[in-house]
């Protein structure tokens with residue numbers, strides 16, 4: 077098999093070819109948002125130059141074209157995650173909105189006082205707060221599966237926590253704060269035995285390995301386009317058709333209705349029942365182009381290369397005295413969270429920026445994870461397939477520089 081041609085792939089990403097403070101940019105903040113290849117940018121500008129009109133309502137040519145492109149992208153998404161039907165693909169603003177939709181339209185009507193929603197201690201705030209809302213609204217309780225010091229979700233504790241009152245398990249597929257790849261299949265198998273539906277937060281998984289919702293046997297899967305080479309402000313809720321059919325609409329407005337009088341409205345069928353208002357048409361088209369691009373490389377190839385980057389980064393970072401990697405699960409995505417000699421991560425990030433190296437510092441919207449490891453924040457390098465081994469070396473050199481300045 078040919079070597080992964082990262083140099084050729086990088087040429088597809090114009091933004092990577094720039095200097096920051098006189099030094100070539102090293103972009104290692106991919107878990108927050110990835111960059112876009114020209115093919116995605118072009119798909120969006122082509123759409124605006126040639127095909128834009130509102131979808132679904134027009135008989136004229138442009139509206140037909142826009143609708144075909146929008147609905148075509150839905151089928152691209154369906155194939156990408158191997159959903160059975162396009163009815164199961166709901167376009168939303170992102171992972172956050174997808175989870176809120178399920179919390180309000182699936183969980184809230186189903187929850188009775190004393191019922192339980194189960195999450196883990198490594199969730200992003202987007203997979204915590206919507207459940208807190210649903211619990212407050214219904215008198216249900218939020219239960220949390222603990223994590224262990226390596227950043228794994230405690231499976232034995234989960235088996236004890238799940239029970240007759242559990243109404244839903246909502247779990248990260250991959251942790252954004254630590255990189256832990258959660259062995260969700262095991263959790264799902266147990267949940268199924270208890271008849272408990274499972275939502276996966278796939279925000280950090282979708283761009284880094286193949287995802288097959290049928291093989292996973294999950295009931296909901298949520299992700300954001302902007303973390304997988306697509307535009308901001310658009311994402312996907314996958315839901316099992318049977319569940320989506322039974323759920324009431326979440327937001328009311330145009331496109332989600334069949335008929336409206338002042339007494340009553342009847343609702344459109346799936347997937348439009350959940351897509352009130354003019355959608356992010358260009359964003360959806362950009363997402364479709366992003367998926368085409370990812371599939372052109374191959375998700376297996378991407379996963380394999382990123383694992384090499386992860387291994388190299390973990391090994392090289394550990395050569396730095398005083399550096400502690402936080403999150404050492406056996407299976408991880410290419411995310412390395414760390415602290416260095418007690419230097420505040422914000423200061424590390426600031427110095428790294430002067431070296432052209434972009435990392436994220438902070439709580440990564442996962443404050444309970446920070447609490448568990450008793451740190452206010454971490455520095456986090458998160459990689460994509462367009463990163464190189466040389467860039468990891470640049471990261472390590474910049475950290476050495478930061479240590480001499482601040483240590």
Ligand code: PMP
Nearest residue numbers: 170171172200202252277279300
């Ligand atoms: N879940 C996880 C695991 C994430 O990493 C993120 C983004 N940082 C989100 C949810 C929220 O995604 P978005 O902001 O795109 O809605």
